[in-house]
Amino acid sequence: MLETSKANGQNIVGSVRLVHENGMHARPAVKLTKLAKRFKAHISVRASNSVDWINAKSVAKVMALRAARDSILEIKATGEDAEAAVKALMDLVAADFPDGGP
Amino acid sequence: MTDTVGIVIVSHSKDIAKGTADMVRQMVGSEVTVAFCGGDPDGGLGTNVSLIIDAINRAWSPKGVAVLVDLGGAETNSEMAVEMLQPERRGLVAVCNAPIVEGAVMAATEAAGGSSLEQVKAVAEELSAD
Numbered sequence: 001m002l003e004t005s006k007a008n009g010q011n012i013v014g015s016v017r018l019v020h021e022n023g024m025h026a027r028p029a030v031k032l033t034k035l036a037k038r039f040k041a042h043i044s045v046r047a048s049n050s051v052d053w054i055n056a057k058s059v060a061k062v063m064a065l066r067a068a069r070d071s072i073l074e075i076k077a078t079g080e081d082a083e084a085a086v087k088a089l090m091d092l093v094a095a096d097f098p099d100g101g102p
Numbered sequence: 103m104t105d106t107v108g109i110v111i112v113s114h115s116k117d118i119a120k121g122t123a124d125m126v127r128q129m130v131g132s133e134v135t136v137a138f139c140g141g142d143p144d145g146g147l148g149t150n151v152s153l154i155i156d157a158i159n160r161a162w163s164p165k166g167v168a169v170l171v172d173l174g175g176a177e178t179n180s181e182m183a184v185e186m187l188q189p190e191r192r193g194l195v196a197v198c199n200a201p202i203v204e205g206a207v208m209a210a211t212e213a214a215g216g217s218s219l220e221q222v223k224a225v226a227e228e229l230s231a232d
Contacts, residue, residue: 030129030211037215059211060228 012041012082015048015074016090020097024067028097033059035092041079043089048072056089107213107222108135108161110169111206112154112176114147116140122170122203130210137161149176154183158195166194166219168226170206194219200226 020028024047036043036056044053047067053076054061067073073093077085092098109126113119119140126136137160142148154169161167169184171177177197184195196219198205209226217225 026207027129030207033211034130034214057215058225058228059208060225 010078010082011076012078012086013074013076014086014090015072016093018067018069018071018073018093021069023069023071024062024065024073026063028093029059029063029065031097032089032092033057033062035088036085039077039079039081039085039088041077041082041085043075043077043082043085045073045075045089048074105165106134106163106216107165107209107219108137108163108167109206109210109213110154110157110161110167111136111138111140111202112149112157112169112180113138113140113172113202114149114176115172118172118202122206125203126206126210129207130214134210134213135161135163136206136210149179151179151183151186154180155186158183158187158191162191164194166196168209168213168219168222169195169197170200170202170209170226171197172202196220196223198223198226200229204229 018024043056045056046053047065075086075089111119111122119138123136123138137157139153139157142150158167169180171180180197184192205226209222212222212225
């Protein structure tokens, strides 16, 4: 489930299903955070059943998401490379956090 | 790779220190240098100032080194080890007030992105902030 939409001129928002069998546990959280840090954009994530957006570059907060398998993860970014950031993070989650990324 | 903050793990137990270092390497990757020490020179539980100094020097990076410790003596001996470093290195080592395993993984994740020592320490200490 890949979909990118422009909420307004600056916000890039995407949503992707978490297919990892254990949900968002420690290793996926580290991978997501490391990838998010490669972008200049301000990036937030939330589990779709949650109200609060959290900083995707904070590994402690991403681990604390406790998003379960098959939940939908929403990713939002603002800034010059926001579109690339959302796409890269959605790809990472959709591909189930493969080892040996860039 | 010397453009990321190095991580040192100091536990009373060599097994815990090594296991924590293994977790960091496997979860975060190889772009961050991780060194560890634990136990006294006789193979018992404890921490040792000269072993800590060696570990800091092994993990050395121009961006500095973050030290994660477990209980009491690990912290005081780590602070003593920092005082005994070459003067130009002392200001580039931070002993973090954080749980050893979680703090090491968080600190290394932050370090992998090229963050400064202050940022790495702050992220590790986020866990004990509230």
